Amino acid sequence: MAALADRIASFFSGNDSTTDEGLRDLFISELKSVYYSEKRAVDALGDQAEASTTDEVGNAFLAHQEQSRIQVERLEEIFKIIGIKTETRTADAIDGLISDAKRVVADTESGSLTRDAALIIAAQKIEHYEIAAYGSLLTLAKMLDFNQSTELLARTLEEEKETDKKLTILAESFVNTRSKEEEDMHPGSHHASRHVAHGADSNVTLGGPLGV
Numbered sequence: 001m002a003a004l005a006d007r008i009a010s011f012f013s014g015n016d017s018t019t020d021e022g023l024r025d026l027f028i029s030e031l032k033s034v035y036y037s038e039k040r041a042v043d044a045l046g047d048q049a050e051a052s053t054t055d056e057v058g059n060a061f062l063a064h065q066e067q068s069r070i071q072v073e074r075l076e077e078i079f080k081i082i083g084i085k086t087e088t089r090t091a092d093a094i095d096g097l098i099s100d101a102k103r104v105v106a107d108t109e110s111g112s113l114t115r116d117a118a119l120i121i122a123a124q125k126i127e128h129y130e131i132a133a134y135g136s137l138l139t140l141a142k143m144l145d146f147n148q149s150t151e152l153l154a155r156t157l158e159e160e161k162e163t164d165k166k167l168t169i170l171a172e173s174f175v176n177t178r179s180k181e182e183e184d185m186h187p188g189s190h191h192a193s194r195h196v197a198h199g200a201d202s203n204v205t206l207g208g209p210l211g212v
């Protein structure tokens with residue numbers, strides 16, 4: 001078995017056309033999958049906005065839907081740049097995540113706060129999938145020297161990470177509001193110490209969308 005570093009060095013010195021071809025094919029099939037996923041996400045976000053209870057959660061989904069439409073266009077630009085036909089490739093992962101998101105709507109009561117909590121959890125799972133998909137595509141684009149695609153993918157990846165952060169903050173607001181109400185009802189009680197900090201760690205998902 002060859003050492004990874006040796007194989008990579010040989011690839012970058014241009015002596016490994018098999019890998020070059022293999023990585024190109026991989027990039028294209030991943031691109032088609034993410035294109036499929038992003039398009040499915042645009043539709044799902046509309047449903048999620050409609051199903052949500054509060055304006056804040058509904059508006060967050062609508063804003064992300066708008067952004068996802070731009071991300072779809074960006075992917076179409078990449079198809080054009082690398083000179084291949086724009087087409088989707090089904091991805092079981094996103095299909096599963098979206099049917100989970102639909103199930104939480106069926107499982108929770110319309111107009112309940114639980115509905116919003118469940119929708120945020122489902123949305124954040126989709127977001128993490130997208131971050132992984134775009135992150136991998138970006139790495140492949142860099143390896144293949146697809147400079148224009150690298151720039152477009154990096155922009156979308158940044159947006160996905162931002163969305164993930166916003167969802168975390170939204171989820172944490174559930175906890176913060178609860179803590180505040182408990183503090184108002186029982187001043188000085190130990191629950192008051194449960195405010196979730198939006199400090200240096202707020203860019204990290206705190207063990208889960210609801211920070212539990």
Ligand SMILES: [Fe+2]
Pocket residue numbers: 038041068071130160
């Ligand atoms: Fe997206």
